[in-house]
Structure formats: C-alpha cells, structure tokens
Amino acid sequence: MKSKIPTIELRDGQKMPLLAFGTGTAWYKDDGKGPFNKELKNMLKHALDTGIRHIDAAEAYGTEEEIGVAIRESGVDRQELFVTTKVQQGISDIPRAFEESLAKLQLDYVDLYMIHWPYFAEEDAELQRAWNALEAIYKQGRAKAIGVANYLRPHIEATLKTATIVPMVNQIEHHPYLQRANDYVPWLQSQGIRMEAFSPLTPITEAQDGPLSSHLMKIAAKHNVSTGAVLLRWQIQKDIVAITTTTKKERLEDYMKVGSFALTAEEMKLITEVGLTYHYRSWGVKRFAPDDRT
Ligand SMILES: NC(=O)c1ccc[n+]([C@@H]2O[C@H](COP(=O)([O-])OP(=O)(O)OC[C@H]3O[C@@H](n4cnc5c(N)ncnc54)[C@H](O)[C@@H]3O)[C@@H](O)[C@H]2O)c1
C-alpha cells in the first residue's frame, strides 16, 4: 500500500504536502543550462508513481523541462500536484522569468513561486520591488502561493514594509544541527509563514560524525525505518516541509515511509536537544549572515 504523505495548510487554505522531491542538489545543471536529462525525467516519474506529489524546482537548476515532461507522461492529475519554482537569474524581469518557467514546466500555474535568494538586492527597495512582482503574479492566479527562500528576518522585515501579502513560505536550510537562531522559527510562525527545510538529511550526509548518529540508528531500528526517514519525520512532525532528493530509486521508497510511522514526544525531544549541541551548515551564507546560526 502506498503511504500517504501528510499536508499542512497555507494561509489561504491551500494544502502543501510535507515531503517534497528536490531537483536542485544531485540534479542541477551548471548555469541552469544543459541537455535534457532523461534520468531525472524517469526518476521524477518514478517518484510520482511512488506517491510523491510535491516537486521543488528553480529557474537556476535548469530542471523545469524534465519536470514538465515527467508530469505529462505520468498522467497524474494536475490538481493533485504541488509544484514549486523559484526566480534567480531573471530577478530583474520577473514577469518574463515566470512565463519562461511556466512554459518549460508545461503548466498554466504553479502552486508556489519563490524568490530564490535575497542577496541580489543591494537595498531594501530591490527586495520590495521583487516581492511586488510576485504579488502581481499571485493576484493573477498564476501562482497559487508566493514565498521566499534563504531569507533572514531582516530581509522579510524589509519586504513587509511595502508588502500587501505576507510571504506564505520561507525555504531555508534546517535540520537538527541548524535549528536557526532562537527566535527565528517562532517569529516565522507568528507571521503565519510556513517553513520548508532544505538539506534535512545533513546529519547523515555531510555531518555524519555529529553526536546524533548513534541515537538516530537506535530510533530508526525501533521503527524499522532508515535514519533518513527519521530525520524527514522529525521535520514533518514540526509542520516543516522536508525537501529531499535522491538519484536512487530504493531511497525514494524509504523516504515515503515517513507517512506511516510517528516519532514519540521523547524521540522528538532527544533529536532536538542532541542536535542543538552541535552546529553544521551545508549551504554557507556565512559571508552574509552575521551569525552562522541565523
Ligand atoms: N533554496 C535553496 O537555496 C536550496 C538549497 C539546497 C537545496 N534545496 C532544495 O532541496 C533539495 C534537497 O537538498 P539536499 O540534497 O541538500 O537534501 P538532503 O539533505 O535531503 O540530501 C539528499 C542527499 O542525501 C543523500 N542520501 C540520502 N540518504 C543517504 C544515506 N543514508 N547516506 C548518504 N547519503 C544519503 C541522497 O542520495 C541525496 O543526494 C534540493 O534538490 C533542492 O530542491 C534548496
């Protein structure tokens, strides 16, 4: 039986699946350009077959065309899908970048459109102008939700000064070894901004020598799942979307188990507390962030 992935509601009631298949790391093309990747298209079709309904894309990854073909060939109903893409290279002409993304995706709307990165802006007015362009797309109904990625609190606060719509989602690196500055996650929640976690598996990939390793193995053995599934489930139980990826079909089936087990309150607390004793960041914005944990 296929496991069902839980969803959370965005501010306007739209349902967002709490597990997403990413097409950045492991798949992106240099400069967002390169030949059609049949392996990615086949993997996406397999992911859709396995029950994945949330796909994370970006103009910068150069993977939108493969996603479009995979969706079409899969036969999955568009309404069942949650497709995200992001603007980066096209930031100075967002309406045009958006049209190009939609054309590559072969879609007439996306579920979530995001600004990929705030560091294009030299002054607040540039963040505000970009957000204003996303609001226009949302108001036309061509993006069902709009959000940001890699934004720190000051970027959001600058955006909010002129916004008529508060960003619905912020996609940031988040895992037990990067739980962000103390007040950041509660502040996002207080604004009604949903969180998406990228690089959720860092404690078993780049930071596998950290203090959680033995705990994760014990918890995984108890639930008869992998340590990766435990880390994804930890996010989901915090109402945070876990964006992961793989090039291996068998891993995907394992990730899908997040829909069929639950961590106990003690296990959640243990992962959180042991995680807080160690710090690791995969995607350095160190040169921009005053504190590496922000
Ligand atoms: N917005 C951003 O700036 C940003 C940045 C990074 C990633 N992302 C998005 O998030 C997605 C996922 O990012 P990620 O790849 O960092 O996430 P992740 O932490 O889930 O890592 C996934 C990688 O871990 C590997 N893996 C899984 N289980 C493993 C195991 N047991 N041992 C060793 N390796 C294992 C997988 O094969 C895969 O390559 C990207 O594809 C992209 O869509 C966004």
Ligand SMILES: OCCc1c[nH]c2ccccc12
């Ligand atoms: O989303 C991951 C960070 C990122 C921003 N721009 C990119 C281009 C290619 C690969 C990753 C990225």
